[in-house]
Amino acid sequence: MDSLLEKYIGVIEATRDKRIAQAMPLMREADKEHLLTAHHPDYRKEAYRPIAFGPNQGEETVHELAALLEADSPLSVAPAGLAKPDFEVDVLILGGGGAGATAALMARELGASVMIATKLRLGDSNTVMAEGGVQVAVKEDDSPIQHFVDAMHGGHYKNDPRLLKVMVEDAPFSINWLDSLGVLFDRDADGNLKVKKGGGTSRARLLACKDYTGLDMMRVLKDTVLNTEGIQIMEFAPAIELLTNSNGQVTGAVLQNLDVDQRIVVRAKSVIMATGGIGRLHIQNFPTSNHFGATGDALPLCYRLGARLAFPGTFQYHPTGAIYPEQMAGLLVTEAIRSGGAHLINRNGERFVNELEARDVVCAAIIRECAEGRGVDTPFGRQGVWLDIPVIDAMNGEGVVKRRYPGMLRKYERHGIDIPTQPVLIYPTLHYQNGGVAIGTEGETEIAGLYVAGEAAGGIHGTNRLMGNSLLDIIVFGARAGRAAAQRATEVDFGELTLNHLDAFRKQMKKAGVEPTRTSPMLLPDYVRRPEEAVGSA
Amino acid sequence: MSAETDTKLVTVEIMGKQYQVPDAMTVIGTMWYTGHNIIRGVGCLGGVCGACSTVYRTKDDFALKVGLGCQMKIEDGMSFFMTPFYPTAKPNYNVQEIEHPKEELFRYFPEALNCRNCNACNKVCPQDIDIKGAVKDAVKGDFEAAADKALSCVMCGLCVSRCIAEMAPNMIALYARRTWSVFYATKHERLDQQMKQITDGVWNDEWDQISQLDEAGLKEFCKARR
Numbered sequence: 001m002d003s004l005l006e007k008y009i010g011v012i013e014a015t016r017d018k019r020i021a022q023a024m025p026l027m028r029e030a031d032k033e034h035l036l037t038a039h040h041p042d043y044r045k046e047a048y049r050p051i052a053f054g055p056n057q058g059e060e061t062v063h064e065l066a067a068l069l070e071a072d073s074p075l076s077v078a079p080a081g082l083a084k085p086d087f088e089v090d091v092l093i094l095g096g097g098g099a100g101a102t103a104a105l106m107a108r109e110l111g112a113s114v115m116i117a118t119k120l121r122l123g124d125s126n127t128v129m130a131e132g133g134v135q136v137a138v139k140e141d142d143s144p145i146q147h148f149v150d151a152m153h154g155g156h157y158k159n160d161p162r163l164l165k166v167m168v169e170d171a172p173f174s175i176n177w178l179d180s181l182g183v184l185f186d187r188d189a190d191g192n193l194k195v196k197k198g199g200g201t202s203r204a205r206l207l208a209c210k211d212y213t214g215l216d217m218m219r220v221l222k223d224t225v226l227n228t229e230g231i232q233i234m235e236f237a238p239a240i241e242l243l244t245n246s247n248g249q250v251t252g253a254v255l256q257n258l259d260v261d262q263r264i265v266v267r268a269k270s271v272i273m274a275t276g277g278i279g280r281l282h283i284q285n286f287p288t289s290n291h292f293g294a295t296g297d298a299l300p301l302c303y304r305l306g307a308r309l310a311f312p313g314t315f316q317y318h319p320t321g322a323i324y325p326e327q328m329a330g331l332l333v334t335e336a337i338r339s340g341g342a343h344l345i346n347r348n349g350e351r352f353v354n355e356l357e358a359r360d361v362v363c364a365a366i367i368r369e370c371a372e373g374r375g376v377d378t379p380f381g382r383q384g385v386w387l388d389i390p391v392i393d394a395m396n397g398e399g400v401v402k403r404r405y406p407g408m409l410r411k412y413e414r415h416g417i418d419i420p421t422q423p424v425l426i427y428p429t430l431h432y433q434n435g436g437v438a439i440g441t442e443g444e445t446e447i448a449g450l451y452v453a454g455e456a457a458g459g460i461h462g463t464n465r466l467m468g469n470s471l472l473d474i475i476v477f478g479a480r481a482g483r484a485a486a487q488r489a490t491e492v493d494f495g496e497l498t499l500n501h502l503d504a505f506r507k508q509m510k511k512a513g514v515e516p517t518r519t520s521p522m523l524l525p526d527y528v529r530r531p532e533e534a535v536g537s538a
Numbered sequence: 539m540s541a542e543t544d545t546k547l548v549t550v551e552i553m554g555k556q557y558q559v560p561d562a563m564t565v566i567g568t569m570w571y572t573g574h575n576i577i578r579g580v581g582c583l584g585g586v587c588g589a590c591s592t593v594y595r596t597k598d599d600f601a602l603k604v605g606l607g608c609q610m611k612i613e614d615g616m617s618f619f620m621t622p623f624y625p626t627a628k629p630n631y632n633v634q635e636i637e638h639p640k641e642e643l644f645r646y647f648p649e650a651l652n653c654r655n656c657n658a659c660n661k662v663c664p665q666d667i668d669i670k671g672a673v674k675d676a677v678k679g680d681f682e683a684a685a686d687k688a689l690s691c692v693m694c695g696l697c698v699s700r701c702i703a704e705m706a707p708n709m710i711a712l713y714a715r716r717t718w719s720v721f722y723a724t725k726h727e728r729l730d731q732q733m734k735q736i737t738d739g740v741w742n743d744e745w746d747q748i749s750q751l752d753e754a755g756l757k758e759f760c761k762a763r764r
Contacts, residue, residue, distance in 0.1 A: 124581040138728040149760045157757050172732040182633050182716025191725040202764050215586050227630045291582040327564050527570040
């Protein structure tokens with residue numbers, strides 16, 4: 001057994017029976033507010049500053065995002081390709097995760113010619129990593145209204161009710177669509193869809209494919225896209241700038257080929273941004289559960305066009321990120337393990353929060369324990385608390401952990417940790433961008449021809465998303481944006497390709513007195529150790 | 539990807555070149571540590587996207603092994619290279635146009651019958667899937683068993699690279715999973731009922747009521763319902 005665990009296993013096992021018998025009350029609203037204000041990273045004043053100019057001028061966001069929004073375009077002069085674009089398609093989709101693939105299939109179904117351009121490979125996304133499940137009201141005691149109520153409550157009543165209504169009402173249709181493509185959701189003993197309970201919800205409403213829900217969804221969506229004629233796929237080619245006509249309508253994009261030093265100009269009648277989240281900015285130095293390409297590209301690209309962002313200052317830190325062993329830092333430990341009954345315990349073997357509180361509350365409680373000296377130190381200078389997974393088998397019988405969480409089992413097994421018998425150390429990890437580009441119910445933005453879907457969009461989840469609502473929103477709004485973009489393509493002609501919007505953007509920048517020191521989007525994080533750095537500082 | 543100063547150094551070989559690196563790093567961490575600015579080969583960094591297939595040998599062992607570079611720890615004397623892309627032929631099918639999934643398996647994947655039991659696919663699978671078994675299940679018509687075995691497949695394609703019968707076992711398993719879901723695991727009465735209730739407008743009155751609430755009213759409504 002690992003020496004760190006050896007030190008604590010005594011107190012963890014000695015307190016287990018007592019903890020099982022203990023009823024952990026849910027917190028009162030006032031106490032929650034107090035906890036969040038004191039310990040949630042979204043409330044850390046020194047991490048924030050006002051945005052200097054543009055549609056969200058004066059609004060607070062984290063330094064890391066503000067720097068990208070206020071950065072210049074990488075295009076100082078118009079590429080020659082603007083006069084003769086390399087490709088012409090009805091609908092250009094930027095991003096190849098769950099939202100992008102869904103949008104592509106829907107747009108194609110309506111007859112549009114479609115291109116998906118994506119930074120890494122089709123399917124490399126946060127979708128593929130989503131473990132817990134997808135929310136849809138299917139139990140007798142549940143309804144779309146109840147789903148709405150829970151999401152509103154979880155989002156601190158900041159959600160756009162119009163978007164949320166659309167999401168919960170489309171939910172069963174979206175799930176039905178996934179089912180019709182061959183996503184294999186878990187079944188009950190009687191063969192019906194199996195429903196689990198997730199954090200922050202008043203009803204059991206989570207469908208899952210064990211703890212590989214996003215993987216199965218993405219695998220099926222990708223296969224369906226590959227099987228569909230009329231969808232061009234451009235991998236390793238992220239967008240670095242959007243293109244507009246003289247009326248400020250979006251008419252295409254410039255892509256950067258990451259394999260060779262080459263830019264690709266695409267003319268399109270509609271553009272859908274489905275570029276995902278922001279975890280790789282490592283906001284406030286948090287580790288992240290996000291994939292390699294999650295650098296929030298939609299935010300600066302759309303902002304430069306004058307699109308407003310909704311809640312640019314709120315992020316979700318998933319309460320249970322692995323922090324030990326060091327190679328696992330940031331990796332998600334699925335929330336299904338908490339909803340399955342695992343205990344969060346501090347160094348003294350005490351539970352300190354009801355594990356089924358909403359994510360932000362659980363996250364703040366863990367940070368509080370560590371800040372107040374009840375955390376556990378790792379040899380690598382990190383702190384965390386224990387997640388007692390073996391308690392699940394203690395309550396439900398041997399073999400339950402192994403059967404329910406094969407993905408988690410394998411991830412830890414690779415590092416010599418046996419989760420059915422050994423607790424693991426966790427700490428919040430940067431997981432999700434609650435806000436994003438403001439959209440309407442069809443994924444449309446304030447800019448004609450520009451649609452946004454998936455994690456890049458904002459407003460649906462208010463300032464805190466509930467588990468299982470992201471795998472849902474990528475399908476619902478991916479589909480809506482795909483259909484709206486295809487519809488627009490039947491109504492407009494191809495437009496001229498200019499960078500006129502950058503003139504306006506640079507004028508605002510100058511007026512605000514901002515000197516551009518970098519360009520955006522960021523595209524990829526840089527983890528490469530440079531030769532001049534000291535050994536060990538990578 | 540931080541490496542601690544007090545960690546001992548080990549020697550690894552990347553594409554034939556030797557480097558000294560701190561112990562206990564992953565393959566991808568080692569690539570970055572040694573200054574390789576890799577893009578292809580990096581994906582989710584969480585062991586589920588299949589982007590980072592890595593071929594390696596360990597010290598004094600002839601065997602060629604394979605693993606996922608974001609999850610696998612390096613060790614002293616290890617020699618590796620990453621294989622971020624493997625060309626795979628794939629038949630196109632529309633799952634909704636299939637009529638007899640078990641028969642049509644052989645139309646799209648006639649080579650599925652050619653398995654020679656060599657077990658190379660199972661040995662190479664970074665997810666420890668019994669992928670050979672999944673292909674055999676599919677051939678026998680037991681799509682449920684095939685679907686179950688292939689749940690954690692990350693579609694890295696390494697099984698394709700080793701198959702002497704030149705089939706794509708991962709694609710066959712995916713076909714079995716998808717068609718099992720569409721044709722056989724079809725019970726979801728409650729889902730159908732919810733769709734009907736929404737189409738029939740069962741909750742329209744309540745939605746109307748909600749749409750007229752201001753923020754305070756909405757808060758009160760939601761709290762009362764929880």
